Amino acid sequence: MSTDRTLVVVSAGLSQPSSTRLLADRLSAAAARELQARGHGVSVETIELRDHAHAVVDAMLTGFPTGELARAMETLTRADGVIAVTPLFTTTYSGLFKSFVDIVDPDALAGMPVLLGATGGTPRHSLALEYSLRPLFTYLHADVVPTSVFAATDDWAGEGDRVNPLPRRIERAGTELAERVAARRNDGPADPFANAPSFSDLLGGA
């Protein structure tokens, strides 16, 4: 079995440069360092949802993703681990982030190690990760790591939390993700045709 692992970053930041992307990159770097320390080759692929914003809406209206978005979906479902980071808008994940999750195949993230991150203006929003993002991924049967990372504006100045500062939270979350990714290798999405029941099974189950 190959020891190479692919981490896929989903970043829903809208501005460029984006603090959401900055947090996503820190998280993926921490997980990659830990995986490399364990002897794994690591590649990181990043999906910037801003690039796919129109295609996401089109997919919701037509029922299928096309072009670059279809390729991004394929990349996501073949990942060994996912880092999903969104800005918090009006108390929860951004609409674009949720729309993207809505068009992902509901089975695609089952068992997938996922690290959650979010950015916001003040630390008073930090629990949004726990009451909105975590249940969303639990519903999809993802394997969400215990530590999710919220970065408020002040965190980037190192003033947000002097007891448990952002870099330490990032390291801990990255290590948790790396442990899960190291222990599991994604063989890609199940082939719907290979797993189709035979007709005698269908008749028996009818």
Added chain:
Amino acid sequence: MQFGIFSVSDVTTDPTTGHTPDDTERVRAMLTIARHADEAGLDVFATGEHHNPPFVASSPTTMLGYLAGVTRNITLSTATTLITTNDPVRLAEEYAMLQVISDGRMDLMMGRGNTGPVYPWFGQDIRQGIPLAIENYALLRRLWTEDVVDWEGKFRTPLQGFTSTPRPLDGVPPFVWHGSIRSPEIAEQAAYYGDGFLHNNIFWPMSHTRQMVHFYRQRFEHYGHGRADQAIVGLGGQVFMRKSSQDAVREFRPYFDVAPVYGHGPSLEDFSEQTPLTVGSPQQVIDRYGSFVEEVGYYQRQLFLVDHAGLPLKTVLEQIDLLAGEVVPELRKIVEAKRPADDVPLNPPTHAERVAAARAAGQVAATHVGDTADPYTGTVAEEPRPTVRSGQAFGL
């Protein structure tokens, strides 16, 4: 290859005029469209079945029974018949009746339906869609092939000593297609019975259609009905044509941009690239549709959606004329030249071919059950059947 049209029977406002047909106008337009398709020489007219506005096609066999009387050559079909929410006993009766009335000039396509509330309205659960399709169709086949049926299943009242009448024409049931977009289980079902499989790919990229058809073909061979390339395949499609492609795009874009199914989404150009939608000249349609054989292998039926999105009746009739006059003759030549072998069926089986095959295999069932004197009238119902002309029942 057969070429025809299928309708979803939507009542949609014409965005260029603001005109919305009422239900009566729309039903009558469908009748006109079907008769025109017959006169123009298309091979198939298929109606959808829906039980919710804005669709009007709730009673397919009533519509097709009338059309059997007023058309001459066109094969009448469905796209699709709801095998999940209809009682299979009623389907057996209604479609055997249609088969008799049309003198075998019909077939039908099973589908599950995709409108959530229709299931509970008819006493069913959408989560049981596949098991319903499997059980109901198994019963439907028995009702057509066995004279007296004892049956018990999960979804319907048991039957003891039930005979569905009229018995199928010449003792041979209608040919059946199964339509599915995403479910390998339905392709498996079609393959198991050696029935036809139609992938209605109008909203899907060809890469997906190719996979589904390939799976059906492999399983058709697995179940011993012939080689994979001999399986009976159909595809959907949608086109809008004018002599020049610029005119076609200019005229169709206002309809596309606000159409209930894809409006306000991808551009006409993006959607055309990803799906079989082709808006342009007849030659563009010939080029595009002539290439699908490369993707799915030689197939036997190509259906086009032409009467949707609020297009006026006159325009739809013009589309049928362009299809029948300019596209089909040329397209037929191109695709039939690509048929891989002479023993790959050119078309789906006709009733006459199915009767000949059933006779050769000794599988012709009774055309009447209970050949005894009627205890009440003393007469025998079964008399030699005079040759009937299609439409005779309507005094035509």
